[in-house]
Amino acid sequence: xxxxxxxxxxxxxxxxxxxxxxxxxxxxxxxxxxxxxxxxxxxxxxxxxxxxxxxxxxxxxxxxxxxxxxxxxxxxxxxxxxxxxxxxxxxxxxxxxxxxxxxxxxxxxxxxxxxxxxxxxxxxxxxxxxxxxxxxxxxxxxxxxxxxxxxxxxxxxxxxxxxxxxxxxxxxxxxxxxxxxxxxxxxxxx
Numbered sequence: 001x002x003x004x005x006x007x008x009x010x011x012x013x014x015x016x017x018x019x020x021x022x023x024x025x026x027x028x029x030x031x032x033x034x035x036x037x038x039x040x041x042x043x044x045x046x047x048x049x050x051x052x053x054x055x056x057x058x059x060x061x062x063x064x065x066x067x068x069x070x071x072x073x074x075x076x077x078x079x080x081x082x083x084x085x086x087x088x089x090x091x092x093x094x095x096x097x098x099x100x101x102x103x104x105x106x107x108x109x110x111x112x113x114x115x116x117x118x119x120x121x122x123x124x125x126x127x128x129x130x131x132x133x134x135x136x137x138x139x140x141x142x143x144x145x146x147x148x149x150x151x152x153x154x155x156x157x158x159x160x161x162x163x164x165x166x167x168x169x170x171x172x173x174x175x176x177x178x179x180x181x182x183x184x185x186x187x188x189x190x
Contacts, residue, residue: 014061051108060090085131
């Protein structure tokens with residue numbers, strides 16, 4: 001048997017006041033998914049989740065509708081790809097825009113694009129899912145599960161999106177020299 005992706009979700013009212021709760025939830029879920037990342041990567045996950053959640057509230061829900069619930073999700077594939085997503089009922093695709101010099105908004109998707117390896121939108125008949133992915137190879141080590149007192153070997157499956165994925169060259173982390181590899185905390189060997 002191959003390991004399956006691990007997914008956690010949270011529903012929240014479409015209100016900007018709830019974005020802080022989404023950030024805290026995302027951070028708290030990383031260990032639940034088996035990730036033990038260094039602080040900058042945890043902060044990246046929190047920033048990406050808060051940006052796509054805020055966009056869902058502002059653009060997908062016309063500035064906020066507390067009667068509408070949105071769904072935040074984190075999905076970790078056995079390959080080390082972490083998918084962060086928010087589902088909202090709005091139509092249209094989010095597009096990066098150029099913010100004016102004194103603007104206090106309009107830079108969120110540019111920040112997301114600079115932090116992640118891929119991002120995109122899956123559109124349904126009455127909703128859309130805005131997602132972003134981080135490649136974290138080596139941060140994940142499948143471990144056997146115990147089912148009814150017996151150990152079951154890990155499974156591996158491919159996470160499919162059904163939509164085209166924007167692929168670009170890897171970006172070096174802010175403050176790192178080109179070619180330098182970021183250090184990821186490893187899960188200790190059993």
